Amino acid sequence: MARPRTAAGRARRVHERLALEYPGTAVELCELNHTNPFELLAATILSAQCTDARVNMVTPTLFARYPDAEALAHAEPLEVEEIIRSTGFYKNKTKSLIGMANALLDRFGGEVPTAMSDWVTVPGVGRKTANVVRSVAQGLPGLPVDTHVLRLAHRLELTEETDPVKVELELNPMVPAAERGQFSLRVILHGRRVCSARKPACGTCTLADFCPSAGLFA
Template identity: 55%
Template sequence: MLAQTYPDARCELDFDTPFELLVVTVLSAQTTDKRVNSVRPTLFAAYPDAPAMAGADRAELERIVGPLGFFRAKTESLLKLSQALVERHGGEVPPRLEDLVKLPGVGRKTANVVLGNAFGVPGITVDTHFGRLARRFGWTSETDPVKAEHAVGALFPKRDWTMLSHHLIWHGRRVCHARSPACGACPVARWCPSYGEGPTDATQAAALVRTEGRA
């Protein structure tokens, strides 16, 4: 049902290469995809690949990512990440989970975003939305992202993992909010064991529905 509701669900971070996706995913922490997308053209015009970014002028890189907040920490993360890619992988993004998670600032969530969307390798992206919905749907009670990833992964065919992630994240951003889920406007309400956590009145619920990104 979520697949029918969100037929265009996809990664809402813009990218052209695995390197770009890795970088914008790292930058997306504690900000919105929309803001990251707004600095992307300038960022990659200046630093199109890992070797270029590894040699970036710190002050200039800070200026570019400044609108995203935490710009000093994010600049440091990008410099370390790019340098590691150059030193360990010849400047290329490795297409394996075990290699990605060894890179500075890259955890399983970021690695699975890159694998699923840049390399076509199925992966489950457990962000705050995915974890919340998985618990509300009764798929798992785990709050630890890695444990939740494994628990949900056991319920679905591996080939579906990437799109499952997109569908839950889109639904979480638009309808199934953390504080006031729009239960009365939810396409899966009849099957949801958490129905009623938010307004069930259709009019009240409709007012809570958000349109974000490409939805």
């Protein structure tokens, strides 16, 4: 099969290959345990500088104690800090969680918003977090750009941009809107399992036959 000559062509090939490697819906591909948009929002805030596995260890207790925005908005910060301490940066994350809950309660009737313009006004929430919840829990277009997506987008020469928002906006037209979340989640999984930051496993990578960076890390 001929190597794609353009970034858009490579993105399409990546999308096809990784869909075979990591099948499933966005909900199935997401490794943060949740049952609704509010839980996924809180879990995503906790996932900053922390593994999904660690977040999944603390969220059952957090959600049992604070099941919705109203409960979390009135939480005692020290109690939240104690629950989430093991995720790191727990003081800042507690402020973000309680601030997020108060914003939902004050401005959106306790519900998680859907419009990006509303999302980015919520404390602790940027486009990446918004796109995670939009694409996974709300069935809306969203392409989260984290460190894995950023790294693989550069190695695959899908973009030269370094700002996550600019990367998202450049990748968006390359992927069907309804599949952007799945694309991102698959790239994230591939970045974690195969195309790591320090020692990518190019020899076993399903993208190696057309990846411009294949073999450069031997």
